[in-house]
Amino acid sequence: MPVGAAGAYRIVGMETHDVRFPTSRQLDGSDAMNPDPDYSAAYVVLKTDDGFEGHGFAFTIGRGNDVQTTAISALEPYVIGKDVEDLGALYKDMVNDSQLRWLGPEKGVMHMAISAVVNALWDLKAKRAGKPLWRLLSELSPEQIVDLIDFRYLSDALTRDEALQILKNAEQGKAERIARLIEVGYPAYTTSPGWLGYDDEKLRRLCKEALDQGFGQIKLKVGADLEDDRRRFRVAREICGPDFPIAIDANQRWDVGSGIEWINALREFKPHWVEEPTSPDDVLGHAAIARGIEPIPVATGEHVQNRIIFKQLLQANAISYLQIDSARVGGVNENLAILLLAAKFGVPVCPHAGGVGLCELVQHLSMFDYVAVTGTMDDRVIEYVDHLHEHFVDPVVIRNGRYVAPSAPGFSGELHAASITAHTFPDGEVWRDA
Amino acid sequence: MPVGAAGAYRIVGMETHDVRFPTSRQLDGSDAMNPDPDYSAAYVVLKTDDGFEGHGFAFTIGRGNDVQTTAISALEPYVIGKDVEDLGALYKDMVNDSQLRWLGPEKGVMHMAISAVVNALWDLKAKRAGKPLWRLLSELSPEQIVDLIDFRYLSDALTRDEALQILKNAEQGKAERIARLIEVGYPAYTTSPGWLGYDDEKLRRLCKEALDQGFGQIKLKVGADLEDDRRRFRVAREICGPDFPIAIDANQRWDVGSGIEWINALREFKPHWVEEPTSPDDVLGHAAIARGIEPIPVATGEHVQNRIIFKQLLQANAISYLQIDSARVGGVNENLAILLLAAKFGVPVCPHAGGVGLCELVQHLSMFDYVAVTGTMDDRVIEYVDHLHEHFVDPVVIRNGRYVAPSAPGFSGELHAASITAHTFPDGEVWRDA
Numbered sequence: 033m034p035v036g037a038a039g040a041y042r043i044v045g046m047e048t049h050d051v052r053f054p055t056s057r058q059l060d061g062s063d064a065m066n067p068d069p070d071y072s073a074a075y076v077v078l079k080t081d082d083g084f085e086g087h088g089f090a091f092t093i094g095r096g097n098d099v100q101t102t103a104i105s106a107l108e109p110y111v112i113g114k115d116v117e118d119l120g121a122l123y124k125d126m127v128n129d130s131q132l133r134w135l136g137p138e139k140g141v142m143h144m145a146i147s148a149v150v151n152a153l154w155d156l157k158a159k160r161a162g163k164p165l166w167r168l169l170s171e172l173s174p175e176q177i178v179d180l181i182d183f184r185y186l187s188d189a190l191t192r193d194e195a196l197q198i199l200k201n202a203e204q205g206k207a208e209r210i211a212r213l214i215e216v217g218y219p220a221y222t223t224s225p226g227w228l229g230y231d232d233e234k235l236r237r238l239c240k241e242a243l244d245q246g247f248g249q250i251k252l253k254v255g256a257d258l259e260d261d262r263r264r265f266r267v268a269r270e271i272c273g274p275d276f277p278i279a280i281d282a283n284q285r286w287d288v289g290s291g292i293e294w295i296n297a298l299r300e301f302k303p304h305w306v307e308e309p310t311s312p313d314d315v316l317g318h319a320a321i322a323r324g325i326e327p328i329p330v331a332t333g334e335h336v337q338n339r340i341i342f343k344q345l346l347q348a349n350a351i352s353y354l355q356i357d358s359a360r361v362g363g364v365n366e367n368l369a370i371l372l373l374a375a376k377f378g379v380p381v382c383p384h385a386g387g388v389g390l391c392e393l394v395q396h397l398s399m400f401d402y403v404a405v406t407g408t409m410d411d412r413v414i415e416y417v418d419h420l421h422e423h424f425v426d427p428v429v430i431r432n433g434r435y436v437a438p439s440a441p442g443f444s445g446e447l448h449a450a451s452i453t454a455h456t457f458p459d460g461e462v463w464r465d466a
Numbered sequence: 467m468p469v470g471a472a473g474a475y476r477i478v479g480m481e482t483h484d485v486r487f488p489t490s491r492q493l494d495g496s497d498a499m500n501p502d503p504d505y506s507a508a509y510v511v512l513k514t515d516d517g518f519e520g521h522g523f524a525f526t527i528g529r530g531n532d533v534q535t536t537a538i539s540a541l542e543p544y545v546i547g548k549d550v551e552d553l554g555a556l557y558k559d560m561v562n563d564s565q566l567r568w569l570g571p572e573k574g575v576m577h578m579a580i581s582a583v584v585n586a587l588w589d590l591k592a593k594r595a596g597k598p599l600w601r602l603l604s605e606l607s608p609e610q611i612v613d614l615i616d617f618r619y620l621s622d623a624l625t626r627d628e629a630l631q632i633l634k635n636a637e638q639g640k641a642e643r644i645a646r647l648i649e650v651g652y653p654a655y656t657t658s659p660g661w662l663g664y665d666d667e668k669l670r671r672l673c674k675e676a677l678d679q680g681f682g683q684i685k686l687k688v689g690a691d692l693e694d695d696r697r698r699f700r701v702a703r704e705i706c707g708p709d710f711p712i713a714i715d716a717n718q719r720w721d722v723g724s725g726i727e728w729i730n731a732l733r734e735f736k737p738h739w740v741e742e743p744t745s746p747d748d749v750l751g752h753a754a755i756a757r758g759i760e761p762i763p764v765a766t767g768e769h770v771q772n773r774i775i776f777k778q779l780l781q782a783n784a785i786s787y788l789q790i791d792s793a794r795v796g797g798v799n800e801n802l803a804i805l806l807l808a809a810k811f812g813v814p815v816c817p818h819a820g821g822v823g824l825c826e827l828v829q830h831l832s833m834f835d836y837v838a839v840t841g842t843m844d845d846r847v848i849e850y851v852d853h854l855h856e857h858f859v860d861p862v863v864i865r866n867g868r869y870v871a872p873s874a875p876g877f878s879g880e881l882h883a884a885s886i887t888a889h890t891f892p893d894g895e896v897w898r899d900a
Contacts, residue, residue, distance in 0.1 A: 065564060065567070066564050066565075066568070067564055068564065068565075069564070069565065069568075070565070092565070092568050092569060093564070093565050093568045094565040094568075095540070095563065095565035095566050096537075096540060096565060096566045096568070096569045096576060098536070098540065099533070099536055099537045099540050099569065099575065099576065099579075100569060102532070102533055102536045103530075103533045103575065106529070106530060106532065106533050129529065130499060130500045130501055130502065130503070130527070131500075131502075131503065131504070131526070131527050131528040131529035131530060132529050132530045133499070134500070134503075134526050134527045134528075134530070135526060135530045135533065135534060135574060135575050135578070136574050137718070137745075137746070137769065138747075139573050139574045139747070139771060140569060140570050140573045140574015140575050140576060140577065140771075141533065141537065141569050141574050141575035141576055142530060142533065142574060142575055143574065144569070145533075184721065184745075185721055185744060185745040185747075185748060185751070186721075187721040187722070187723060187724075188721060188722035188723060188751060188754065284571070287618065287619055287620075287621040287622060288621070288622035289621060289622060290621075310619060311571075311618075311619040311774050312571070313572075313573070313619075313771070313772065313774040313775055314619060314774050314777075314778065315749060315750070315778060316749070316778045316781055316782065317619070317622060317774075317778075320622065335571065337573065337574075337747070338747065340745050340747040340748050340751075341747055343748075344748065344749060344750045344751075347750055348750065
């Protein structure tokens with residue numbers, strides 16, 4: 033593949049792959065709602081007439097990954113033969129297609145398909161530019177950034193002019209922040225100790241490892257059994273000490289009333305935040321929970337379907353931390369809108385990651401946020417889970433509990449060809465033998 | 467096919483069909499967001515070992531109907547070989563499948579697929595019972611009804627006990643209401659005059675026809691051009707008179723601020739309600755619009771993804787009319803929850819219909835609401851659009867502007883086999899010739 037290229041190019045091919053990792057065999061990733069996930073990627077490769085490839089995917093947890101892959105294939109007519117220099121226009125064309133829109137609008141399978149394709153287009157663009165995506169985005173002008181965003185349904189909370197002003201205010205000091213980011217990386221926290229399927233001994237060992245590795249925060253899954261949660265939280269506090277940030281994550285397990293009760297029963301352990309206490313659709317429910325557990329902060333976002341729900345979570349003072357996901361909303365473009373919304377409301381963005389390649393992707397967005405939007409890494413952390421990175425061509429690097437800024441061109445979401453082949457469902461060797 | 471049957475049975479087969487009607491050729495169904503829909507059904511047939519069939523579908527408007535059909539096929543393992551007597555348990559199994567849930571949860575393509583299957587199961591159940599669905603549901607006990615509902619995420623607005631009480635309060639007088647319903651039918655309104663693609667002459671003619679046919683309300687599509695809307699509203703008022711209920715429908719065209727401005731510019735024409743002023747996800751936006759246009763009522767629902775968004779619309783006093791759709795949320799079961807939520811909050815349900823077979827299905831739900839939930843038809847109307855009914859085995863019957871209560875066993879959503887064959891995409895004769 034050539035390294036960096038300028039000028040016009042066209043997409044001439046799209047491949048999709050149903051890739052699944054049998055993670056349920058080890059209970060990795062087990063939580064109160066997802067007891068046995070098989071981390072999967074509905075994977076797409078775009079090919080250009082000048083020899084580049086863009087890779088992207090929607091993340092799922094097993095069954096239904098075939099449906100998700102079919103939805104990505106349905107977008108082929110929107111990219112094949114297209115000159116894809118203007119990713120603002122192409123994104124808006126896909127999201128606002130009047131017929132496809134009926135399948136959402138802007139939510140669920142069809143929206144995640146758009147996300148996969150949009151992210152693959154950005155991977156392509158960054159590879160052709162010879163830059164990691166965070167840097168490519170950071171070097172765009174404020175006007176170029178806002179042109180990438182669909183402000184429809186946002187104007188009561190964030191106008192184009194307000195977004196432009198936020199970006200202009202961050203112009204100064206960009207070069208220094210890029211240098212600093214390259215030097216020190218971006219803070220991470222780890223969920224690896226906290227899966228529900230692990231016993232106390234494993235929890236204890238993984239907490240110690242997290243501290244030894246320099247992570248500044250950990251997270252525990254909760255919500256299946258209260259006494260179990262109290263015991264595990266106590267174990268984690270013993271290892272980590274009384275003031276170390278320990279977040280908890282209920283993965284949507286509760287209703288409003290039961291959530292408030294349960295969280296208050298964990299209050300003595302000082303949760304750094306409580307994540308996904310209830311349905312990701314329930315803006316008013318999150319707001320009621322936030323009031324019922326003050327001052328414990330509420331966080332959510334990994335299942336939030338689009339910028340319109342995020343807008344309302346911010347308007348309702350329902351969340352204190354906003355957790356973007358790189359592959360659920362409409363890809364890079366919609367996440368730019370969400371970063372700007374969060375900046376407008378002064379709420380720190382602490383991304384969801386893990387799964388298949390979500391760490392690889394989302395680090396670029398947080399780094400862009402630091403360099404070109406908020407100018408700070410204070411009170412911000414990117415989730416880190418140590419699963420499946422070995423399958424990626426440009427895997428994340430964690431050093432002293434921080435993400436090292438990627439330097440390879442692209443969006444870092446490319447799987448090794450051999451990993452795709454082995455894990456293709458149902459005919460790859462991993463599944464054929466099962 | 468046998469007429470009525472008791473005892474255990476199992477599903478032994480599932481067929482799916484990608485059925486599309488080329489409605490865009492006539493601009494039927496054109497509105498401000500959907501200029502050229504091809505009304506489509508991702509269609510499913512379930513077959514039992516005792517010779518019955520259950521028919522259901524998800525409604526789409528063209529592109530993506532293949533994705534929707536694939537999603538329905540993915541549910542085959544949940545029904546094949548199953549004893550499907552307990553439709554509460556089966557519904558909850560599908561909705562709460564931990565892996566499939568990741569594709570929503572409870573929204574978009576995967577949720578609409580569940581809707582299609584759930585509705586097909588109810589069609590089957592009603593056919594085997596030898597009753598129209600509205601009657602089958604009306605004759606269930608309050609306990610049987612609440613067992614069909616997933617109360618997760620509802621308890622801050624509606625508990626199981628409250629739902630039970632609403633149903634128990636409606637027990638008295640059921641028999642009289644069934645008799646009355648059969649005698650007079652259920653009030654309808656018509657959208658047929660109001661499509662944006664029609665010229666003033668056609669609008670005038672269709673308004674007159676609506677009055678002649680005895681409809682008590684009409685609806686106009688708005689939101690593409692304000693001067694055009696004012697002219698068309700004036701034409702409709704000339705024909706219908708100053709006090710006749712004329713609703714308007716923007717199909718999500720506006721942001722909060724632009725919606726308030728636009729609606730207030732139509733205030734002099736006294737809209738009976740304004741429908742879908744903005745994104746169906748924007749609960750707080752609907753609430754802000756409702757306050758900004760008082761006392762003009764706000765209505766929404768056809769694109770509302772699930773009971774959780776409806777719950778919030780009610781909690782936030784954002785809507786004065788709630789518009790259920792028979793085939794977007796999780797089928798009959800979730801619509802039962804939504805009818806009960808609306809009853810709790812005292813908001814009339816005026817269903818969305820039209821498309822392919824949505825009139826056929828949703829009439830059953832409103833009739834159940836009258837007989838067994840609210841006990842009233844006051845201030846309630848079911849949408850009626852005179853498209854595509856000829857393709858159904860048991861099409862709706864409108865008499866004096868009212869839906870006649872169906873008497874044939876089932877859920878009325880069965881297409882003629884010949885219609886399926888001719889309209890199958892892309893190989894049916896209708897498409898092959900195009």
